[in-house]
Amino acid sequence: MATTLNIETLAKEEALEIFTQMLLIRRFEEEAERLYRRGLVRGFLHTYIGEEAIAVGAIPNLRDDDYVIGHYRDHGHALARGVDPKAAMAELCGKATGCSGGKGGSMHLFDAEKHFMGGHAIVGGQLPLAIGIALGVKLKKLDSVVMCFFGDGAVNEGEFHEAMNMASLWKLPVVFMLENNLYGMGTDVNRSRAGGASIYGAAEPYMIPAVQIDGMDVMAVKETVSEGIAKVREGTGPVFIESMAYRFHGHSMADPSNYRDNEEVQENRSRDPIDKFREDCLEAGKIEPQDLELAAEKVDLIVQEAREFAEQSPEPAPEELYTHIYADPEGN
Amino acid sequence: MAEMLLREAVSKALSEALDEDNRCFLMGEDIGAYGGAYAVTRGFLEKYGEERVRDTPISESVFVGAGVGSAMIGMRPIVEVMTINFTLVAMDQIINHAAKLSYMSNGQLTVPLIIRTVTGGGGQLAATHSQSFENWYASVPGLRVVVPATPYDALGMFRASRKDNNPVIFAEHALLYRVRGEVPEEYYEVPLGKARIARPGNDVTLVAYSGMVRVAEEAAAKLEEDNISSEVIDLRCLSPLDLDTVIESVKKTNRVAVVEETWKTGGFSGTIASDIQEAAFDDLDGPVVRINGPDVPAPYARNIEQLMIPNSDWVVKSVKYNFGL
Numbered sequence: 240m241a242t243t244l245n246i247e248t249l250a251k252e253e254a255l256e257i258f259t260q261m262l263l264i265r266r267f268e269e270e271a272e273r274l275y276r277r278g279l280v281r282g283f284l285h286t287y288i289g290e291e292a293i294a295v296g297a298i299p300n301l302r303d304d305d306y307v308i309g310h311y312r313d314h315g316h317a318l319a320r321g322v323d324p325k326a327a328m329a330e331l332c333g334k335a336t337g338c339s340g341g342k343g344g345s346m347h348l349f350d351a352e353k354h355f356m357g358g359h360a361i362v363g364g365q366l367p368l369a370i371g372i373a374l375g376v377k378l379k380k381l382d383s384v385v386m387c388f389f390g391d392g393a394v395n396e397g398e399f400h401e402a403m404n405m406a407s408l409w410k411l412p413v414v415f416m417l418e419n420n421l422y423g424m425g426t427d428v429n430r431s432r433a434g435g436a437s438i439y440g441a442a443e444p445y446m447i448p449a450v451q452i453d454g455m456d457v458m459a460v461k462e463t464v465s466e467g468i469a470k471v472r473e474g475t476g477p478v479f480i481e482s483m484a485y486r487f488h489g490h491s492m493a494d495p496s497n498y499r500d501n502e503e504v505q506e507n508r509s510r511d512p513i514d515k516f517r518e519d520c521l522e523a524g525k526i527e528p529q530d531l532e533l534a535a536e537k538v539d540l541i542v543q544e545a546r547e548f549a550e551q552s553p554e555p556a557p558e559e560l561y562t563h564i565y566a567d568p569e570g571n
Numbered sequence: 572m573a574e575m576l577l578r579e580a581v582s583k584a585l586s587e588a589l590d591e592d593n594r595c596f597l598m599g600e601d602i603g604a605y606g607g608a609y610a611v612t613r614g615f616l617e618k619y620g621e622e623r624v625r626d627t628p629i630s631e632s633v634f635v636g637a638g639v640g641s642a643m644i645g646m647r648p649i650v651e652v653m654t655i656n657f658t659l660v661a662m663d664q665i666i667n668h669a670a671k672l673s674y675m676s677n678g679q680l681t682v683p684l685i686i687r688t689v690t691g692g693g694g695q696l697a698a699t700h701s702q703s704f705e706n707w708y709a710s711v712p713g714l715r716v717v718v719p720a721t722p723y724d725a726l727g728m729f730r731a732s733r734k735d736n737n738p739v740i741f742a743e744h745a746l747l748y749r750v751r752g753e754v755p756e757e758y759y760e761v762p763l764g765k766a767r768i769a770r771p772g773n774d775v776t777l778v779a780y781s782g783m784v785r786v787a788e789e790a791a792a793k794l795e796e797d798n799i800s801s802e803v804i805d806l807r808c809l810s811p812l813d814l815d816t817v818i819e820s821v822k823k824t825n826r827v828a829v830v831e832e833t834w835k836t837g838g839f840s841g842t843i844a845s846d847i848q849e850a851a852f853d854d855l856d857g858p859v860v861r862i863n864g865p866d867v868p869a870p871y872a873r874n875i876e877q878l879m880i881p882n883s884d885w886v887v888k889s890v891k892y893n894f895g896l
Contacts, residue, residue, distance in 0.1 A: 306644075340677030349676035356643060357676065361667045367633040368668060371640015371648075378596060378622065378646060398663070401633035408628065563678035564712050566736035 245458060246523045254525045257457055259534045260299070261291040261513045264315045266542045267324055271314070271331055271345075274546065275492050280331045282344045287315035289455075289487035292512035293418055294319040294388075296460025297480075300468050301386060306354045306376075308369050309388030309416075311346035312486075313358025316388055320355045322348060328545035334552035341555040342563075362423075363396030365389065370402050373411035373477075384412045384471045392423030394438055395431060403445040403479075410476035414467050415442070417481040418454065424490045425498040442479035454482030455512040458519075487511075572755055578748040580722035581611050581687070584729035585649065589619050592647055592733070598625040598634055599651030599687075608653045609689060609748055635661035635686065639669045639738070642684040647733065655690040655704050655742060669738040670713030683736045685729075690718075691744040691782045691832060692869045693880050701869035701876075703832050705781065706839035708740045709809035715739040715763060716809040720784035722752040724807055727761030735763060744782040764811030768820070772802035775890055776820040776827040778843055780806040783830045789883035790830075790890070799896050809839055814846050821851045826894045828860035830881055835863035860893045862886055 246254060268286040275284050287294070294315035298307060301320075309316045317327055322338055330337025331345050339349045346360040356372060359365035369387035376383045393399050394417070406413045419438055421428050428436045442449035448470070452459045460482060467478040485507040489496040496504070520526040575583070588595040597612065597619075603626040606613035615624045627634040631652055638650040652658045658665065665686065672680045692701030709716040715737050719725040725743065732739040769784055770791050779787040784805045791801035802820050806813065821827050827847060829840035844859035864879045890896065 339675060339679075342677050343675045347675045349679050351676065351679035356680070357672070359668070361663055364636075364663055364668055367636020367664055368640040368643065370633055371637035371642070372644055373640075374637050375641035375644040375646045378641070379644075398632050398636070401628070401630035402636075404628060405630065405633050405637065563673050563676075566673050566681040566683070567678065 246519050246525050249525065251525060254520050255530060255534055257295055258513070258516060258520065258526070258531065259538060260295045260319060261457065261516065262535060262538045263324065263541060264291045264294065264318050265513060266538050267318060267328070267545065268314055270542050270546055271328070272492065274332065274549070279550065280345065281333070282346075283311070284331070284345050284492045285312040285490065286488050287312050287486070289507065289511070290418060290420060290484045291315055292457035292516070293416070293454045293460055293482045293484060296457040297386065297416060297464040300461065300465045301384070303354065304381070304383045306356055306372050306383060306385045307388075308356040308365050308372065308385065309358060310362070310365060310390055310393070311358050311360040312390070313346065313348050317348045317350065317355055317358070320350070321353050322350045322355055324541055324545040325548040326350070328549040329552045332549040332552070333554065334549055335555045335559065336548070336552040340559065342559070363389065363393040363398040366393065366398050366402035369413055370405050370411060373406065373413045374409065376412055377409070382412075382472055382474070384414055384468055386414045386416055388416045388418060390423065391417065391419040391421065391428045391432070391438060394441055395423075403442065403447060406477040407445040407447050410474065412471045412474065413477040414464065414471055415447070415477055415479040416464075417479065418484050419481055420484040420486045422486075422490070422499070425494065427498070439479060439481035447477050447479045449479035449481065451481040451483065454484035455510050455515065457512060457516050572753050574751055575722050575754050576748065577719070577722045577725050577743070577750045577752070578609065578611055580726040580754055581729065581743060584726050585612065585615070587730070588647075588649060588733055589623060594645065594647040595649060595733075596623040596625065596646065597649050597651065598627055598638060600627055600629055600653050602626060602651050607651070609745065612651070631657050631661040632664055636664040636668065638684045638686070639664055639672070639682055642682045643672065643680050647683050649685045649687060652686060652688040654700060655688045656700055656702050658686070658688055658704065665708070665714070665738070665740075666711055670711050673737070674713060681736045682738045684738045685732050685741055686739065687741045687743065689745050690742040691746060693746050693782075693876070695871055695873055695876055696869075697871040698868035703781070705740065705742045705809055706831070706833060706837070709812075709839055713738065714810060717741045717763060718781040718807065718809060719743065720747065720781055720805050720807070722750065722754050724761050724767070726754055727759055728763060728807065730760045731763050742781065746782055750785070761807070763808050764813050766807055766813035766816040767805040768802060768816070769805045770801065770803040772800040772824065774800045774824055774826065774896070775894060776802045776804060776817070776824045777830060777886065778804045778806065778817055778827060779830040780809065781832070783832050783881060786881055786883050786886060787830050790886035793883055793887045794890060799890070814850065817843065817847065818850050821847055822854045825854055825856040827855070828862055828886065828890055828893070830862045830886055832864055832880060834866045835861060836866050838863045857894055860889060862889050
């Protein structure tokens with residue numbers, strides 16, 4: 240799909256906001272990697288570095304009453320949805336002030352108030368949940384939409400196919416956002432999927448309109464997703480958007496990434512979505528270099544504050560082990 | 572006081588839910604046009620319409636997950652999985668998602684979902700259709716597990732389950748649907764986590780749940796003929812578990828047998844036995860006796876199928892032998 244929504248059409252503030260959000264996700268995760276090496280972040284840490292254009296191109300098109308749900312590579316989705324970077328970083332560090340109280344960690348960020356319905360860490364498991372949220376929306380006669388992120392690995396799960404069928408059958412308001420970064424953990428999509436690396440055709444048997452876009456081009460993502468949301472909001476059923484992507488780092492911090500050759504990684508890194516957007520903006524005269532410097536300083540400050548907040552926050556109190564296993568009887 | 576079948580008690584509970592709460596809806600395989608595999612929802616589609624009585628594709632994972640997802644945003648879904656054997660296909664949604672969301676989100680999300688399902692064997696449906704997994708679910712923090720044995724409890728505990736804000740596995744035994752019992756006209760609830768003394772007695776305590784409550788009661792009647800007085804305790808819920816009622820009884824009788832339909836290895840009777848020994852060791856005159864089905868898959872042929880489901884003669888023999896009565 241050709242991009243017709245070009246940088247010329249953006250207001251300067253909007254262009255700066257896109258740049259700032261992508262850079263925030265990048266710098267946030269670079270800091271998280273440093274904290275991991277320092278031993279402050281433990282468990283699994285899966286970074287989104289290289290894929291920022293998808294979250295930033297997609298999520299800000301949503302209204303506050305829409306919903307976002309996704310997988311365990313969730314920092315980018317959470318930040319793009321407006322989850323407080325301090326609360327997100329504190330969660331990575333297992334602190335009581337984290338957005339999941341220190342009980343979820345990197346893979347399970349939640350912010351119900353922002354309608355960020357979680358990072359979910361069983362591959363494909365969030366898809367039935369997205370169907371349920373969309374069904375709830377429909378039964379409540381609302382016109383909210385549910386944006387559900389999943390990776391190429393999830394497409395081979397039964398839950399994916401069950402979810403696609405039900406979404407189409409019941410005409411549910413779901414924007415299926417496939418982030419195809421070409422590897423399910425360490426397995427090349429060409430070795431896991433009949434039909435190879437291009438996946439959006441998988442939506443066709445379910446009669447769900449589907450497109451494939453360059454997930455490193457934030458403007459392409461923005462345009463396609465905004466059209467997709469509008470279509471879903473009409474109530475005619477789901478849409479499916481496959482964003483071709485590449486994660487620059489390993490699957491998680493535990494991954495030496497020896498199943499990809501360096502040439503392939505370098506070639507993809509040369510298409511860095513943030514660099515590309517920066518260059519396009521400068522070339523179009525949309526943003527001045529000093530605007531970008533200011534934005535970068537602002538981002539650095541936010542990340543620094545998030546790190547300091549996380550470092551200084553208390554761990555969960557021992558009694559927190561036993562809270563919220565069951566719902567508060569007065570809750571809901 | 573009206574008499575009704577357990578099946579009718581569940582139907583009544585579901586009607587109430589749909590009548591009283593517009594956040595409630597039913598979803599499952601063949602619950603609408605077919606009327607439910609066990610006829611519990613017969614006539615519901617005509618009465619409530621297809622938006623609230625939703626026939627689903629045979630896709631347990633997604634329709635259970637859809638229940639979880641809709642509950643996350645404040646609906647009160649009641650999902651029917653045709654039998655507990657099929658819940659295995661939805662295990663990811665039940666255990667990794669429904670049971671975990673409150674905890675992992677630190678209480679930001681709740682999952683007020685009821686999963687109704689049919690449990691138990693004895694219908695000559697062979698190995699894949701005769702199992703009981705309530706004990707498995709009871710081992711998962713975050714789930715409630717409700718196992719009614721009477722029409723009164725089925726209605727009363729369903730009402731309580733609707734008020735609970737947690738995912739509830741509501742397991743109805745297939746062979747109990749045609750059991751008749753008294754159900755008051757006036758409103759009542761049976762709280763979750765409160766066991767019932769189904770029959771008072773002094774010499775031995777028989778602990779059971781679901782289909783085995785009747786077996787224990789029959790055994791108690793037979794033991795009475797030999798002047799052995801049995802106290803039968805119906806657990807009603809495996810989670811939350813009312814251990815206090817069990818311990819109180821054991822302190823009185825000093826002898827206890829736990830009767831359970833499913834396999835002995837990993838059976839819930841093991842948990843009960845261990846809990847009793849921790850809490851009341853000095854009150855016991857002998858080891859806690861576990862009466863479970865043997866560790867075999869359920870066969871089809873009637874004669875050998877019957878050999879794997881505890882019955883009252885089996886309980887009587889075991890009690891007399893183990894306690895020297």
